[in-house]
Amino acid sequence: DAKTTQPPSMDCAEGRAANLPCNHSTISGNEYVYWYRQIHSQGPQYIIHGLKNNETNEMASLIITEDRKSSTLILPHATLRDTAVYYCIVRVAGTSGTYKYIFGTGTRLKVLA
Amino acid sequence: DAGVIQSPRHEVTEMGQEVTLRCKPISGHNSLFWYRQTMMRGLELLIYFNNNVPIDDSGMPEDRFSAKMPNASFSTLKIQPSEPRDSAVYFCASSFGLARNEQFFGPGTRLTVL
Numbered sequence: 001d002a003k004t005t006q007p008p009s010m011d012c013a014e015g016r017a018a019n020l021p022c023n024h025s026t027i028s029g030n031e032y033v034y035w036y037r038q039i040h041s042q043g044p045q046y047i048i049h050g051l052k053n054n055e056t057n058e059m060a061s062l063i064i065t066e067d068r069k070s071s072t073l074i075l076p077h078a079t080l081r082d083t084a085v086y087y088c089i090v091r092v093a094g095t096s097g098t099y100k101y102i103f104g105t106g107t108r109l110k111v112l113a
Numbered sequence: 114d115a116g117v118i119q120s121p122r123h124e125v126t127e128m129g130q131e132v133t134l135r136c137k138p139i140s141g142h143n144s145l146f147w148y149r150q151t152m153m154r155g156l157e158l159l160i161y162f163n164n165n166v167p168i169d170d171s172g173m174p175e176d177r178f179s180a181k182m183p184n185a186s187f188s189t190l191k192i193q194p195s196e197p198r199d200s201a202v203y204f205c206a207s208s209f210g211l212a213r214n215e216q217f218f219g220p221g222t223r224l225t226v227l
Contacts (some may be wrong), residue, residue, distance in 0.1 A: 043204050043218025091214065094169050103156035
C-alpha cells in the first residue's frame with residue numbers, strides 16, 4: 001500500500017509557483033521522499049528527493065516539515081510543459097539491502113495559460 | 114545515452130497467446146524494475162532485479178507472469194497465457210545501485226489483449 005496521500009488534481013497559472021503537497025505521516029526515520037512526474041503517457045521522470053533537509057535542483061524545490069510527516073514540491077515558475085501527474089513516493093526497504101518505490105495515485109497538475 | 118529501451122512499443126494479441134516484453138537498461142545500471150500501469154490500479158511494481166538476480170517478485174500477479182534477466186543488458190517479462198485483464202502499459206526502469214537512487218524509466222509497452 002502507498003505510504004503517501006496527495007490531492008487528486010490542482011490547477012496553476014502559467015508563470016506562477018506550483019505548490020504540490022504530500023502527506024506521509026507513517027514515514028520511518030530512514031525512508032526518503034521522492035518526487036516523479038509523468039507527462040501524458042511517457043515513463044515517469046525523476047524530479048527530486050530528500051530525507052529531512054530541504055532540497056533544490058534545477059527543476060524544483062522540496063520542502064520537508066520538521067516532523068517529516070509531510071512535504072511540498074515547488075515548481076517556482078510553472079510552464080505549460082509542466083502539466084503532468086506528479087507522484088510523491090516514499091522509498092521503502094526491500095530485501096537484500098535494496099530499495100523500492102511504492103507509487104500512490106499522484107496529483108494531476110494542469111498549468112493554465 | 115539512449116536511455117532505457119523497451120520493445121515492442123505496442124502489442125495487440127488475442128487471449129491465450131504468449132506475450133514477451135523486452136527491456137534494455139541503461140549501460141552501467143545494475144538494478145532493473147518492471148512496473149505495470151492501469152487506470153484502476155495505477156503504477157504497480159511487479160518485480161525487480163539487482164545484479165541480474167531477482168530480488169523481490171511479490172508484485173507479480175500470478176504464475177502466468179515470469180521475468181528473467183540473463184545478463185546485465187537485457188530483461189524479459191513474459192505472460193503466458195495472456196488474458197484481457199493483462200491489458201496495461203508495462204514500464205521498465207533501471208538505476209545504478211543504492212548510491213544513485215534515481216530510476217530511469219523507459220517509454221513503456223502498451224499491451225492490449227483481446
